[in-house]
Amino acid sequence: MSKVSYELKRLSSKNIVSPKGFKAAGIHCGIKHKKKDLAMLVSDVPASVAGVFTTNAVQAAPLTVTKEVVYKNGKMQALIVNSGNANACTGKQGLADAIEMQQLAANKLGIDPILVGVASTGVIGEIMKMEPVRSGINKIELGDSLENAIDFSQAIMTTDTVMKNTTYSTTIDGYEVIISGSAKGSGMIEPNMATMLGFITTDANIDSENLQYALSKITDLTFNAITVDGDTSTNDTVLVMANGLAGNDPLSPLHPDWTNFYEALKATCEDLAKSIARDGEGATKLIEVEVDGAISDEEARKIAKTVVGSPLVKTAVFGCDANWGRIIAAVGYSGATVDPEKITIKIGNALLVENGEPVPFSEDELIQILKANEVKIYVSLEQGAGHGLAWGCDLTYDYVQINASYRS
Missing domain, CATH: 3.10.20.340 (ArgJ beta chain, C-terminal domain)
Incomplete structure (x- = not known):
């Protein structure tokens, strides 16, 4: 892109639920021994969605489910995430479990399953323990507080030593638009992509096609520009949900404030990517x-x-x-x-x-x-x-x- 001026502000006090109309939660359900292991992220209304996924030829069952939501439906309202089990290389049972997670979350929220994405991270090759997942989804309580955002960030972690969060604001059509992200990733990091999950929320008004265009370009400059150990995982996913509640006119590359949005999304992705690289397993620098x-x-x-x-x-x-x-x-x-x-x-x-x-x-x-x-x-x-x-x-x-x- 040509070098032009843009408006961008980093908000240290904001988090994944700071954009209008988002709620989140994270709990311990029993996949792990003690730490939080089940997370949910929800928009008040169906949101435009864009995604990028691992290039590993072996892909985990949740990616099959979530790709259908992103690429065929183009709208997402909720995301259910577990840590502690990757649900990868688990055959027909793994796919059935991912679909059940999608259906359980949809039932919990009273929405169509095609609006629910699924993501998993953890050990490869182990069948998911579904009973704790079922009870966990039933009891999870959503909210838009800082505590809810922290719970979400903690529940998606595996070997991470720190939470990875960032938020930016910009102005589009005179309205404040907030873009916020939460990620996990520490080892097996050689994106295109890696053992990395990145979830980004924004209240910008943009359709899925233009959102995908922006995310795909930005991914090459950020998430695909980090490496910890050269290994590419089976589960990696970056998703952006844009619910349009900020009130701006629909964004496209022809919109006069497109650069404001693009640079804010890029800054969010770069922060998350660098935080993953910085937190490489055992890393000091x-x-x-x-x-x-x-x-x-x-x-x-x-x-x-x-x-x-x-x-x-x-x-x-x-x-x-x-x-x-x-x-x-x-x-x-x-x-x-x-x-x-x-x-x-x-x-x-x-x-x-x-x-x-x-x-x-x-x-x-x-x-x-x-x-x-x-x-x-x-x-x-x-x-x-x-x-x-x-x-x-x-x-x-x-x-x-x-x-x-x-x-x-």
């Missing part, structure tokens, strides 16, 4: 890689993601080792067009490589830069005008420990 001068934006993003996904780069950042050779090697094997004699590399504000040649630098200065909670790597190629960003995290001893005992 967020790594951002910025690439300039590629032959295209797509190639720049490919290089950035290759660098941030390199296990050797990730372990070097964890160990505060300014081993730029690992960075330039990742650039070289990314598959993108590069000229080794034109590559420039910086970590933070420290120049390490210029036009393919090493530059003297202070080890002490680099160690201090690498000790920070956020580490930025910059790569310039001088091949064209392409620009791209990617986010990831360091690779630590704790990652191995967490994933060696995930099922226990």
Whole structure:
């Protein structure tokens, strides 16, 4: 998109139910031993919906159900989510269980099942324990308070160490429009997409076709630009529900305030994506890689993601080792067009490589830069005008420990 001005404000005091007409809840029903494991998100009226899903050829049963709602119906009013069991690789029984979850939520709310999406996250290959799900859906109590929003965020988590929430407001046709998101994701993160669930609510008035257009473009720049460990899961889902209660005229790319909406949605998705990367299992640092001068934006993003996904780069950042050779090697094997004699590399504000040649630098200065909670790597190629960003995290001893005992 061309660079134009837009109105955008981050609201630290708002949450997933802050847009007009949304309610949520989260409870412990018994899928997990103690922690909350069942969540519900509901709009007062049927909402336009857009979604993006994992590209893994093996896809969990809830995706079959939810894709039909998104792509065939184009409207969604409610979402039922469980954690602790992915309901993936569970055959005909898994699909029957996902459909039952959809029907139970619809019965609870008195709406058509085709308006209900289903999402699950957790262990793959285990049949869902449906009795606690049935009783949980029956007793869940919806509300629009901060406590309800927190309960929802906690109930969708698995190995996450923190909740992941963000909210922005903008102005469209003189009306305040709020966009809010809640996500989960910590490991098995290599989107296109990953073990990641992202749920976004907005009171903007926009049809499903234009909402899908915006989300698909933004996903490539945000959720598909993060990696923790290179694994792609079976369940990943990002959904946006837009119920139109803000009162603005219908949005489209031709609307004079389209940029306001697009940038607010992009900011919401980027915040959630970066929070997932930052919370990688066992991670201590967020790594951002910025690439300039590629032959295209797509190639720049490919290089950035290759660098941030390199296990050797990730372990070097964890160990505060300014081993730029690992960075330039990742650039070289990314598959993108590069000229080794034109590559420039910086970590933070420290120049390490210029036009393919090493530059003297202070080890002490680099160690201090690498000790920070956020580490930025910059790569310039001088091949064209392409620009791209990617986010990831360091690779630590704790990652191995967490994933060696995930099922226990």
